[in-house]
Amino acid sequence: MAGRQTLLFTSIKHKLYQDAIDLHLVQPYTIAEMSDVLRMPSEDFNDLPPFPKDFYNVSKDDILKQGTRWPTPDVLNAQRVLMKNFTKYAHEIVLLAWELLNNHLGLPVGTLLKMHRLEGISGDQIHLIKAPPQPPDDRRTALAEHTDFDSITVLFNRLGGLQILPPGDQAEWCYMKPLLGHAIVNLSDALVKFTNGLLRSNIHRVSSPPGTQAGTTRYSLVYFSRPEDDLILKRLQGSTKIPPLAKDEVEEEINSKDWIIRRGLGRRPGIHGTKAFDWTSFRGSEEKSRRINAQVNLAQLS
Ligand SMILES: O=C(O)CCC(=O)C(=O)O
Numbered sequence: 001m002a003g004r005q006t007l008l009f010t011s012i013k014h015k016l017y018q019d020a021i022d023l024h025l026v027q028p029y030t031i032a033e034m035s036d037v038l039r040m041p042s043e044d045f046n047d048l049p050p051f052p053k054d055f056y057n058v059s060k061d062d063i064l065k066q067g068t069r070w071p072t073p074d075v076l077n078a079q080r081v082l083m084k085n086f087t088k089y090a091h092e093i094v095l096l097a098w099e100l101l102n103n104h105l106g107l108p109v110g111t112l113l114k115m116h117r118l119e120g121i122s123g124d125q126i127h128l129i130k131a132p133p134q135p136p137d138d139r140r141t142a143l144a145e146h147t148d149f150d151s152i153t154v155l156f157n158r159l160g161g162l163q164i165l166p167p168g169d170q171a172e173w174c175y176m177k178p179l180l181g182h183a184i185v186n187l188s189d190a191l192v193k194f195t196n197g198l199l200r201s202n203i204h205r206v207s208s209p210p211g212t213q214a215g216t217t218r219y220s221l222v223y224f225s226r227p228e229d230d231l232i233l234k235r236l237q238g239s240t241k242i243p244p245l246a247k248d249e250v251e252e253e254i255n256s257k258d259w260i261i262r263r264g265l266g267r268r269p270g271i272h273g274t275k276a277f278d279w280t281s282f283r284g285s286e287e288k289s290r291r292i293n294a295q296v297n298l299a300q301l302s
């Protein structure tokens with residue numbers, strides 16, 4: 001873990017890395033063809049929109065043939081075996097993280113794992129991003145500041161550009177340098193809910209890659225692990241480390257599927273009209289995660 005409060009794991013060495021590279025090798029041919037399907041509007045409403053890039057999401061349950069089969073471009077259908085292997089290996093990393101966190105939090109054995117089973121129906125996704133080089137006079141943010149709306153994100157990058165914002169009001173953005181043979185693991189918003197803010201969501205953004213890397217197309221391969229669809233996202237029971245709710249606090253009753261839809265589609269003007277640009281109604285756990293008005297006893301993290 002790269003810091004108790006940041007709760008961002010680096011250094012998970014795994015045979016998965018070769019699969020990730022294999023998948024990257026197909027991307028130059030695939031993403032360009034797939035990209036129009038899920039294009040998102042700008043997330044950055046106060047500034048220039050992030051620099052244009054292509055991305056595409058592939059559902060775990062579709063790839064494992066256990067859920068909805070989505071219309072898929074031929075170029076992706078040809079890679080189903082590779083995607084299936086990648087999904088299984090990425091999920092193994094996620095299970096390892098659950099074991100570690102479950103122990104760390106003192107939860108009953110298997111609590112987190114049972115909420116994120118490979119065979120459980122969930123919003124887990126492979127997320128492919130292709131970001132072209134930006135001109136030297138336009139090195140604006142490529143992906144705006146955000147937290148991920150999942151439980152854990154496993155991230156394979158070969159180029160730099162990912163930056164994280166540590167906790168605290170004086171915090172400054174730091175680059176995360178990708179290490180060969182390693183994945184980066186971010187903790188995300190569902191864990192903030194499950195632990196009532198004890199674990200923080202990693203606040204991150206993507207800038208134009210540093211130095212000479214800025215001249216190269218940047219591919220990201222991401223696995224989003226999400227709670228199973230029917231689970232209600234609330235503070236978990238059974239750990240003495242997870243802080244109690246505030247007096248009279250009532251948690252909202254929302255299941256994982258509806259929460260994902262709210263976070264994922266909330267910013268699409270085609271669905272929500274101008275309300276889509278009301279960032280505050282769809283944002284993640286930034287306030288709790290920045291710990292500026294910390295209500296969480298950080299000593300409990302040890
Ligand atoms: O490309 C990256 O390094 C990060 C991507 C990311 O944060 C995301 O897709 O949510």
Ligand SMILES: [Fe+2]
Pocket residue numbers: 146147148204
């Ligand atoms: Fe992200």
